[in-house]
Amino acid sequence: MSAIIEIKNITKEFKVLNRREGLKGSLKDLFSRDYKIVRAVDNISMTIEQGEIVGYLGPNGAGKSTTIKMMTGVLEPTSGEILVDGNIPYQNRTKNAQKIGVVFGQRSQLWWALPLVESFKLLRDIYQIPGKDYEEMLALYRSLVDIEPLLHKPVRQMSLGQRTLSDILAAFLHNPKIVFLDEPTIGLDVSMKAKIRTLIHALNQEKHTTVILTTHDMGDVDALCRRIVIIDKGKMLYDNDIEHLKRFFGSYRTLKIRVAGDLSEQADKIQKEVPECSVSADEEWISVLVDEDKAGVMEVLGKLQKTHRIRDMQLEEISTEEVIKKIYEEGVK
């Protein structure tokens, strides 16, 4: 294993205009400008090995995109160092581009009017992919997904799922060392999500491609990533194995119960009764997250049984989703 991305203490600051409110404020902005410095990424360091799939997580506005843009060479860090396969991305943007693939979930990079296969041929020329490698890659794609119906369809006419799939295939086509996937499964249905996860996993295994994945879908993380990096407000909160994180929250259990009446209303009531737990509700269950160091599950259940008629119950280990939620809320202490 060798390091493919090395990031040392990078910081990115933006100068933003302090906008005043209302029309009068806007007029004032025209004449006197009042800037403030916003630190989007604050002193982040990490090393990523060749062949890893890293989940890069954080709430909206945490600085994920900014970090990705610095790794792809679109942005220059304010301070700190980034090396991508030995290159400084911002200074050698073209050279860097040859080694990476990028997919933005919502923004196709393919030629809108062209059938997929023509886009592939153009990419083959742009990236100067040798004919043999190109054919091998197409053969691999054929073995992994059913691409025949996609090949002759203009990208414009594809569904969102097909387009995302095509974009991912296009990003891997020149066999890059690293592929950045920015929310690849956003807006997709369950079966398409599964298809895309399988594809990413297979390509990573087959080509030993490093994958940096940003997502809000914990299903993606569970299916693909062993290591996760979490940032919030530009600062790194966590960088380690996902299992380690779960052990860290090992004393947590999720108690799922079903009671009579409107679930979200009941959940609010229950929250008041057991303030030490965090309570949420979906269509089927009320979930009570219990920290067993503070209160036993049976204790909580006993308390609730006195006031509610519990029709059904389940006990679960903490899910990745809840772990991440807790970290966003409280951080790792």
Next chain:
Amino acid sequence: MKRKGFRFYFKIYCKILAQDLKSKMSYRADFIISTIGMIFTNISGFVSFWILFRNFPQIKGWDYYEMLFLYGFSLISITPVQCFFDNNWSLRQYVYSGDFIKYCFRPINLFFYYQSEVFDVKGLGQLAFGIGTLVYAWIKIGLGFTPLMLLKITVFLLTASLIMIALQNAAAATCFWIQNSFYVLDLAYRFRDYAKYPITIFSPVFRFVFTFVMPIAFIAYYPSLVVLRPDTVPVLSWLSPLIGIAFFYVSYRIWMFGAMKYSGTGS
């Protein structure tokens, strides 16, 4: 990785162009309507020109056919910008919506990649109009024909095109800094109408502006003098190829500078 020289880019451009034409042909109605639109725009421009000359047989010593020559010359010289650089018109939307970032990840020249995406076929019709007008005026003036003249007119047409392209590049690039760059681009586009007239008809202030600030006088007037008035060619005319290249280069650097500092929107 091989070095990417002119041949590499030329090959890529031809392939993109061929694909683009193929997909455009598949929208027949679109193709026909835009061609008809182009023809009518040119005819109406020509008619207003003709009406003008019914009333004023001469403008500052320039007669009808000489003016027609200028007119044809300017039509040809705006063809390249129309055909090859039409994507400049969409730059503003790409930058504003954040979609411009998709152009930043390819291992080829960003400016080339961006402009290669669109080829406007309508420009070709305009080219035909322009050549027709120019040849007609040429014969009527009785300029005669030598290979040297052909060389001169070709060089100066290329020069004029470069300046037109440069003007549009620079205007489009303003969107990297300001939100409403459409007006700048539109202004640059409208100014080219003035390129059809001999600069001597304007007041000294505008003469200065059109020569040194917004060099539209180089789009048709100065280059045409070389063929039309070979006895009294000002130095500026001979300089125009250099000015064309320099101005194009500057506009390219401005465009690239803007593109490199582009940071995208949040996602």
